Amino acid sequence: MISQLSDLIWPPRSLLSETIVDRPGVIEPQLWGELRFLSQPLCACCGFPLPDHAAEGDRCAACAADAPAYDSACAALAYDDHARKLILDLKRGGRRDGLPVFARWMAAAGAERLDRADFLAPAPMHWTRLAVRSFNQAAWLTQALARASGKPWKPAALVRVKRRRSQAGLSASERRRNVGGAIKASGRFKGKTVVVVDDVFTTGATLEACARALRKAGAAEVHAVTLARVVRPADILI
Numbered sequence: 001m002i003s004q005l006s007d008l009i010w011p012p013r014s015l016l017s018e019t020i021v022d023r024p025g026v027i028e029p030q031l032w033g034e035l036r037f038l039s040q041p042l043c044a045c046c047g048f049p050l051p052d053h054a055a056e057g058d059r060c061a062a063c064a065a066d067a068p069a070y071d072s073a074c075a076a077l078a079y080d081d082h083a084r085k086l087i088l089d090l091k092r093g094g095r096r097d098g099l100p101v102f103a104r105w106m107a108a109a110g111a112e113r114l115d116r117a118d119f120l121a122p123a124p125m126h127w128t129r130l131a132v133r134s135f136n137q138a139a140w141l142t143q144a145l146a147r148a149s150g151k152p153w154k155p156a157a158l159v160r161v162k163r164r165r166s167q168a169g170l171s172a173s174e175r176r177r178n179v180g181g182a183i184k185a186s187g188r189f190k191g192k193t194v195v196v197v198d199d200v201f202t203t204g205a206t207l208e209a210c211a212r213a214l215r216k217a218g219a220a221e222v223h224a225v226t227l228a229r230v231v232r233p234a235d236i237l238i
């Protein structure tokens with residue numbers, strides 16, 4: 001009854017607009033059709049979209065030149081204006097009603113990796129940032145994805161040991177330098193297959209640091225699943 005009452009006072013809004021919808025975590029059909037779900041062909045390593053003629057297992061030029069520390073990364077959505085709104089509402093607004101639906105998209109995008117995973121781990125946030133914001137959106141996504149995939153998750157498998165400046169506005173190489181050595185694994189994960197979960201894959205610098213830390217701790221495979229992925233260099237400045 002309380003939820004019915006609160007629906008009257010604060011009716012559920014679409015995840016993408018002010019439109020009133022019949023239940024939380026819903027997107028109206030017109031905007032649903034505009035979401036850009038990523039599909040093959042994608043780089044086998046970092047999940048970057050490849051030209052139509054690419055074969056399975058192909059890598060993008062960047063991964064072919066310099067293989068990342070993680071085995072593979074994939075994302076549900078291309079990072080565009082709609083994905084940006086979903087992520088900012090989650091990250092800055094603390095809006096949680098989209099989590100079950102985001103988790104379903106991520107579970108579908110990362111199905112193969114999730115099947116093999118021993119556990120999921122959120123990309124970590126430094127405690128001082130956590131103290132200001134009071135939540136880590138990557139942990140929320142991991143918890144929801146654990147529920148959707150039936151896999152366990154370890155909230156503190158990765159910790160941020162140094163607070164670095166925000167990644168926003170940094171180039172790819174600046175991001176790698178900014179995040180290098182800032183993330184550590186807490187515990188030994190010998191022979192484990194770990195799926196790291198984050199909201200958005202921008203340059204991959206954070207996941208690179210997570211993968212290095214997990215490998216140091218003995219992990220056999222490190223994969224990443226994110227809600228969205230930057231597919232145009234211009235979108236890195238977020």
Ligand SMILES: [Zn+2]
Pocket residue numbers: 043044045046047048059060061062063064
């Ligand atoms: Zn790649």
